[in-house]
Amino acid sequence: MTAARHPQRILVATTNPGKFREIVAIFGPLPVQLVGLDELGQPPPVVEDGATFAANAAKKALHYAAWSKLWTLAEDSGLEVNALDRAPGVYSARYAGPDSTDAANNAKLVAALTGVPDHQRSARFRCAAVLAAPDGILARAEGTIEGRIIDQPRGRNGFGYDPHFFVPELACTTAELSPHDKNRLSHRGQALRALLPQIQRLLQTPQTT
Numbered sequence: 001m002t003a004a005r006h007p008q009r010i011l012v013a014t015t016n017p018g019k020f021r022e023i024v025a026i027f028g029p030l031p032v033q034l035v036g037l038d039e040l041g042q043p044p045p046v047v048e049d050g051a052t053f054a055a056n057a058a059k060k061a062l063h064y065a066a067w068s069k070l071w072t073l074a075e076d077s078g079l080e081v082n083a084l085d086r087a088p089g090v091y092s093a094r095y096a097g098p099d100s101t102d103a104a105n106n107a108k109l110v111a112a113l114t115g116v117p118d119h120q121r122s123a124r125f126r127c128a129a130v131l132a133a134p135d136g137i138l139a140r141a142e143g144t145i146e147g148r149i150i151d152q153p154r155g156r157n158g159f160g161y162d163p164h165f166f167v168p169e170l171a172c173t174t175a176e177l178s179p180h181d182k183n184r185l186s187h188r189g190q191a192l193r194a195l196l197p198q199i200q201r202l203l204q205t206p207q208t209t
Contacts, residue, residue, distance in 0.1 A: 009033045010131075010199075011040065013064040013074040018159040023073065025183050026192045030199060040068055048090070053077060054128040054142065056090060061132035069134055073195075077127035077188055079161045081109070081149060083116050092161070102160055109164065110151050121148040125165065125174070125187040129195045131202075139198035143190025147174070157182065 010032050012023050020036050027034060037043050046063040050056035053076040060074035078092025088095035088109070096104035113121060124146050131139040145167065153163030155175030162175035167185075174182060183189040 007032055007071045009035050009070055011064055011068050011070040011072040012036055013060050013072050016159075019075070019188070021179075022183055022186075022188055023075075023192060025179065026189060027073075027196060027199075029196070031203065034073075035070075037064070043067060048076065050076075050090065052128070053090060053126055054130075054140070057128040057130040058132070058137060058140075061130040061137065065132040065134045071131060071133050071138065073129065073131050075127055075129040075188065075191065077125065077191075079109075079123060079125055079165070081113070081121070081123040083120050083122075084112055087112075106153065106161060106164055109149065109161065113149055113151075118148065118150075121150075123147055123149050123165065125161075127187040127191040129188075129191040131195060131199060138202055139195055141191045141194035141198070143187045143192075143194065145174070145185060145187045145190070 012020055012034050014020055015037050024034050043064060044067055046060050048056045048060065050059055056076035057074050060076065061072050064074065065072035076090070078089055080086040080089055094100055096108045124144050126142070126144045128142045129140070130137060147165045147167040149164050150166045150173070154173045155163050157177060157179065158175030163173055165174050167174065174186060177185065
């Protein structure tokens with residue numbers, strides 16, 4: 001596997017506009033154009049059946065890199081709640097069922113924690129990010145942020161489980177953070193910032209033919 005032919009574009013393998021905005025904000029220093037899946041027509045679906053976030057991120061990155069012939073950034077992330085045996089985990093996006101909404105997922109989460117006291121509601125957001133070329137993986141990184149689940153949503157700046165994810169050290173939910181602070185502190189922000197210098201080094205290496 002080789003990192004030949006530095007790209008002019010990197011595909012960001014997500015259709016989630018919130019995630020795409022966060023990634024573009026962090027990867028702004030890269031001398032490449034970031035494009036979303038929706039800009040490249042009808043991508044073939046990928047089955048996210050990995051047992052871990054890292055496995056799903058790698059599968060998505062390789063799948064869409066092979067399809068697009070572009071370096072591809074993919075991430076998989078979600079919520080782990082200790083009192084629920086780390087559920088919803090890799091099923092975070094479809095916790096309430098296929099094609100479930102954020103509202104439905106959050107409603108199921110709050111219901112599942114009925115009767116669980118605050119001090120037993122510890123949780124974390126976890127993210128795995130992978131960059132792949134059509135012929136193999138180029139870079140990997142992970143990030144986490146610890147918090148606890150609250151019943152009443154707070155904040156409007158996030159998406160997914162953000163309004164219910166309270167970070168005691170910050171005295172707010174991740175949906176109450178400004179976009180700048182969220183990119184700096186979140187699990188996804190941590191993973192992407194760890195990936196950024198790896199990509200910069202790849203872009204600085206001599207091209208091969």
